[in-house]
Amino acid sequence: MYGRTRRPWVLLLLLALLIASCGPGHTPQPAARILPSVPPNAPLSVGDDLITPLPGGPAAFAAVESVLQSAARSIDLEMYEFQRPDLAGLMLSAHARGVAVTGILDPSEGSSQSTWALLAQAGIRLVAFPVEPLTIDHVKLLIVDGSRAVLGGINWGRHSVENRDYDVLVTGPAVRNLTRIFEQDLELAGNPTPVASTVADPLIQVLVTRPGDAIRGAAVSAIDSAQRTIDIEMFVLSDRIVIDALLAAARRGVQVRVLLEPTQPQNLAALAELRSAGARAQLFKPARGELLHAKLAIIDAVAVLFGSCNWSRSGFTRNHELDLLIRDATVARVFLDRLQVDWSGSAN
Known part of the structure; x- marks a missing residue:
């Protein structure tokens, strides 16, 4: 009475659901990237x-x-x-x-x-x-x-x-x-x-502005070369050239994810534009009044661009700024782990 009972209708139902999920109008969600953790302070x-x-x-x-x-x-x-x-x-x-x-x-x-x-x-x-x-x-x-x-x-x-x-x-x-x-x-x-x-x-490029304008060029080049993912945490995102590059990346199918500091009003316009292009973008939610002061971009989980430079016209063209562009998947993984914590803590 309590032994195994065959239920062919369950198998038929599962098959029907699978077929429906592949039908017209269904947009598959991107698979979550599962990256092994790396100790953040390990050389x-x-x-x-x-x-x-x-x-x-x-x-x-x-x-x-x-x-x-x-x-x-x-x-x-x-x-x-x-x-x-x-x-x-x-x-x-x-x-x-x-x-x-x-x-x-x-x-x-x-x-x-x-x-x-x-x-x-x-x-x-x-x-x-x-x-x-x-x-x-x-x-x-x-x-x-x-x-x-x-x-x-x-x-x-x-x-x-x-x-x-x-x-x-x-x-x-x-x-x-x-x-x-x-x-x-x-x-x-x-x-x-x-x-x-x-x-x-x-594998490690030192980039400066004033003198020079290497940081914006590196940012745009990295965005334009992205094949799969772009992950960003940024205090200020307002530079027109970089925003246009991000919009183009999102429209060609790159998964663009951007977390912005809420106290900077110019970020709201960038947030709206990115969302309209299909990017995932949201504002950072502080736990205790802290700022999202980061200036970080990770391209295809390999290239890491970060440092002092906000992605603004003043950051790229007027201020003296210093960034590094590191091409290493393990460094990218450590920073992605931190970014994921901030992203999850800011989810609506």
Whole structure:
């Protein structure tokens, strides 16, 4: 009485549902990408470089503190916002033990002046980047002993640790190319400095604006070359050229997913346009008042473009910005894991 009972009508019903799902008017949903997790703070080999992904403020500042404490010869810092007395204290301690410390600052960023003044009073060499009206030095770059660098989107502000940002700790040839940017900026600021030539590093490209406009070109090229997916977290998305490239990608069938910061009003227009083209786009929902301060794009789960540059006209053409383009699926996977957390937490 309670043994197995054959129910052929169940099989027929399932078959009918399967046929119906393939019929006209049914749009199959894209399969969810299942990516194995990678520890976010594990060093990863990328060509001749080692990259430690630092998704989020706590990971980034832990790396910053570690490299500052271990500095033996030199500390080179270029930072837009600097309001952390604890990090200033680590730089002062390094200076006191004989480490050569140099800082490049944006003289228009008023909230950081008291911190820079503490360093200047101790005799640390500080240089003002030559900003012009409507421009800023938005770079976030720390180089220690010419061998390790921390860079990305995070400021050293009072509340920066709470925000959503993406940074990396780098060793290898990329550090030489980042040092070249620092040397170039000293030269631009009127401090005669030998500027080294670029070192070949095929998997990690260092990109700057003012001088140059390489970041927008890299963003558009990456979007135009996308075959399957584009995943973006962005503080400001308003540049017409990049938005048009994203719209074209969505219309040719690329899965475009964009998460934007809600406090920036210009993001609303981009949000509406992207949705109209079939992209998945939504606003970030903070848990405790934090900002989506990220400037991140991941193309086909392989190429990662991130750094200080917002995707705005001012970011691409007026400000001094610094980004990296890393071509590595494992680095992309770490940042995608973080992006997925932010995306899921912001779902309507």
